[in-house]
Amino acid sequence: MMRNWLINGFMAPLMMNVAVAQAQTAPVATFKSAVDLVRVAAVVRDHKGRFVPDLTAKDFDVMDGIERRPIVDFRRESEGVSVAVLFDVSGSMESRLADAREAASHLLAWLDASRDEAAVFKFDTRLDEVVPFTIGLKTLPASMSTVVPFGATSLHDAIAETAKRSANREGRRSAVVVLTDGNDTSSRLSPADVSAIASAIDVPVYVFGIVPSIDNPSEDRSTVLPGRSRLTGALDDLSVWTGGRVFIASTPAQRSLAARQLIEELRHQYFIAFESSGKPGWHPLVVRARDKDLTVRARTGYIGGQSRPNSF
Numbered sequence: 001m002m003r004n005w006l007i008n009g010f011m012a013p014l015m016m017n018v019a020v021a022q023a024q025t026a027p028v029a030t031f032k033s034a035v036d037l038v039r040v041a042a043v044v045r046d047h048k049g050r051f052v053p054d055l056t057a058k059d060f061d062v063m064d065g066i067e068r069r070p071i072v073d074f075r076r077e078s079e080g081v082s083v084a085v086l087f088d089v090s091g092s093m094e095s096r097l098a099d100a101r102e103a104a105s106h107l108l109a110w111l112d113a114s115r116d117e118a119a120v121f122k123f124d125t126r127l128d129e130v131v132p133f134t135i136g137l138k139t140l141p142a143s144m145s146t147v148v149p150f151g152a153t154s155l156h157d158a159i160a161e162t163a164k165r166s167a168n169r170e171g172r173r174s175a176v177v178v179l180t181d182g183n184d185t186s187s188r189l190s191p192a193d194v195s196a197i198a199s200a201i202d203v204p205v206y207v208f209g210i211v212p213s214i215d216n217p218s219e220d221r222s223t224v225l226p227g228r229s230r231l232t233g234a235l236d237d238l239s240v241w242t243g244g245r246v247f248i249a250s251t252p253a254q255r256s257l258a259a260r261q262l263i264e265e266l267r268h269q270y271f272i273a274f275e276s277s278g279k280p281g282w283h284p285l286v287v288r289a290r291d292k293d294l295t296v297r298a299r300t301g302y303i304g305g306q307s308r309p310n311s312f
Contacts, residue, residue: 007285039202075270079172215229218248
């Protein structure tokens with residue numbers, strides 16, 4: 001289960017003066033030489049589940065395995081939210097696509113038209129882009145109302161490819177939101193593979209479970225035990241490993257609430273960067289608050305020995 005987004009850049013000595021001059025005129029990216037910078041998005045809640053704003057770098061500890069890493073960059077602000085809405089349109093969603101469209105409409109309604117962006121994708125055994133990333137997208141395209149669900153499901157493959165397309169969204173708080181019943185019949189990739197890909201570009205994956213109440217393990221009337229649901233287990237692990245989570249919504253009220261909670265969570269992310277040890281391979285990662293009453297959710301590891309520019 002190897003995953004991350006390493007953020008690093010290094011210039012040869014002869015290029016250093018050019019890099020400095022460019023940074024003074026157009027500070028788009030920060031480069032550090034001879035080190036890897038790892039960028040992590042983190043959400044903090046108190047013991048009542050409320051978001052905790054206004055923390056500083058001094059309020060966090062970053063544990064790279066058993067070693068504490070100093071935080072070298074810390075941000076609370078961003079240019080906005082960037083959401084890739086991914087529709088499962090395989091045959092198993094035939095009776096649920098209307099509910100998925102409703103959930104997506106709630107999601108888009110909570111976006112800020114002046115600064116947030118969204119894209120729409122759909123998949124069965126292949127991924128199709130319906131709408132590219134667009135600022136101010138508030139409604140689904142008309143074509144989504146005529147989609148006829150059909151075919152097998154490559155859920156894991158579609159999530160991985162959508163996460164790749166969500167990379168480098170200009171400092172925005174990015175996320176992939178998957179509207180699905182959780183069924184996968186034909187993916188090449190495992191949930192652990194997808195987690196590695198999404199984590200490598202620091203894109204949290206949120207799974208929006210579209211199932212009736214009888215298949216919702218959080219409902220009293222459900223006939224499915226939590227451990228037996230397709231939306232728990234490996235799929236839940238996938239989302240948690242990337243810093244996301246699973247919402248299971250069976251009613252219009254649940255879909256509306258989950259959409260609002262998801263967007264609010266993205267808006268309350270902290271961005272943390274630290275220097276890795278430089279050792280190649282998988283590094284378990286824990287980001288925690290020094291206040292023991294606070295809970296931090298962030299991705300749980302990264303891969304060392306790679307190089308990426310810091311896009312803060």
